[in-house]
Amino acid sequence: MKPSIVSYKQLPADLQDKLEQRFSVTAFDAITDENRADFIKALGKAEGIIGANQNIDRKLLDQAPVLRAVSTISAGYDNFDVDALTERKIPLMHTPGALTETVADTIMALVLATGRRIVDVAERVKAGEWKGSVGENWFGTDIHHKTMGIIGMGRIGTALAQRAHFGFGMKIVYNTRNRNPEAENRFDAIHMELDKLLSVADYVCLILPLNPQTRHLINAERLALMKPSAFFINAGRGPVVDEAALIEALQQGTIAGAGLDVFEKEPLPTDSPLLSMPNVVAIPHIGSATFEARYAMAASAVDNLIAAMTDSIEGNCVNPQVIR
Ligand SMILES: NC(=O)C1=CN([C@@H]2O[C@H](COP(=O)(O)OP(=O)(O)OC[C@H]3O[C@@H](n4cnc5c(N)ncnc54)[C@H](OP(=O)(O)O)[C@@H]3O)[C@@H](O)[C@H]2O)C=CC1
Numbered sequence: 101m102k103p104s105i106v107s108y109k110q111l112p113a114d115l116q117d118k119l120e121q122r123f124s125v126t127a128f129d130a131i132t133d134e135n136r137a138d139f140i141k142a143l144g145k146a147e148g149i150i151g152a153n154q155n156i157d158r159k160l161l162d163q164a165p166v167l168r169a170v171s172t173i174s175a176g177y178d179n180f181d182v183d184a185l186t187e188r189k190i191p192l193m194h195t196p197g198a199l200t201e202t203v204a205d206t207i208m209a210l211v212l213a214t215g216r217r218i219v220d221v222a223e224r225v226k227a228g229e230w231k232g233s234v235g236e237n238w239f240g241t242d243i244h245h246k247t248m249g250i251i252g253m254g255r256i257g258t259a260l261a262q263r264a265h266f267g268f269g270m271k272i273v274y275n276t277r278n279r280n281p282e283a284e285n286r287f288d289a290i291h292m293e294l295d296k297l298l299s300v301a302d303y304v305c306l307i308l309p310l311n312p313q314t315r316h317l318i319n320a321e322r323l324a325l326m327k328p329s330a331f332f333i334n335a336g337r338g339p340v341v342d343e344a345a346l347i348e349a350l351q352q353g354t355i356a357g358a359g360l361d362v363f364e365k366e367p368l369p370t371d372s373p374l375l376s377m378p379n380v381v382a383i384p385h386i387g388s389a390t391f392e393a394r395y396a397m398a399a400s401a402v403d404n405l406i407a408a409m410t411d412s413i414e415g416n417c418v419n420p421q422v423i424r
């Protein structure tokens with residue numbers, strides 16, 4: 101008999117077939133209030149699960165007594181209780197390699213859009229405000245040869261530095277807990293304490309995971325260290341930033357603008373003050389949302405699940421200490 105698995109995000113047909121050749125699959129396009137009870141029931145016999153955008157906590161894991169493999173279609177894994185999975189010796193697989201370059205493209209797009217006011221001026225053109233040669237109230241800020249501060253020089257941070265340094269001649273400064281010799285050699289990147297980075301960077305780009313150490317790492321005091329001419333970009337996770345403090349800094353004009361792919365609450369509430377600020381570019385968590393990257397992520401997650409279910413894990417495991 102084939103092992104039972106549950107998929108909780110719609111997969112491309114060929115990848116769904118690949119799973120069905122090996123497993124008995126109970127498939128949900130997404131988990132909603134309407135189908136949550138069915139999902140929990142299916143967890144009762146699931147040996148593997150694959151999907152995205154679902155909190156998998158200790159309480160939910162208690163409903164999955166025979167679970168032995170979890171595969172998320174994402175790089176971040178802050179919506180999983182990793183300790184609870186590790187205690188149960190369940191590997192958590194993720195898909196970092198499939199999206200790195202795509203997310204770096206997105207962050208560079210936010211840098212360009214905020215600095216050069218692309219969205220703001222495009223909207224003014226559509227509103228019929230372009231009546232002649234533009235004056236200073238349409239001008240933006242240069243990107244080339246400015247200083248980019250990267251908070252989180254991991255896979256995505258490195259791909260961003262590649263673009264910024266070689267494509268735009270930017271000086272790179274970065275903050276991580278451990279120095280990154282590769283970044284220092286390739287991009288002449290300078291490692292800095294966080295507060296120092298915030299005070300020197302023209303474009304502060306945050307690409308950190310969310311965990312207890314990073315939650316609200318960027319707060320009012322830290323935002324106050326930024327130059328009034330500097331832009332803040334976040335594509336890591338919303339709660340790494342105290343969003344109320346960010347709104348306050350933008351309202352007070354202590355920073356020049358923000359480019360945001362992630363928010364404390366997603367979808368961003370329609371009454372968020374961020375949505376009425378012309379110097380804010382808010383996009384709907386689309387860091388990896390290209391046809392190519394989303395397919396690659398799904399394919400990687402399917403292969404990861406198969407590897408975990410067949411005791412042949414070679415990488416992409418968040419808690420490798422559980423591998424037998
Ligand atoms: N917007 C989107 O669509 C996407 C967002 N993401 C987010 O981006 C995050 C990063 O992805 P990726 O680059 O692949 O991950 P990596 O694990 O490769 O990089 C994480 C980096 O963060 C640093 N870091 C971790 N904790 C801290 C800390 N407390 N202070 C300073 N630096 C820290 C790490 O260095 P060190 O350990 O030395 O501190 C490392 O350089 C993901 O966890 C996810 O949340 C990912 C994909 C898409």
Ligand SMILES: O=CC(=O)O
Pocket residue numbers: 173174175176177199387388
């Ligand atoms: O935010 C997206 C991810 O893959 O993590």
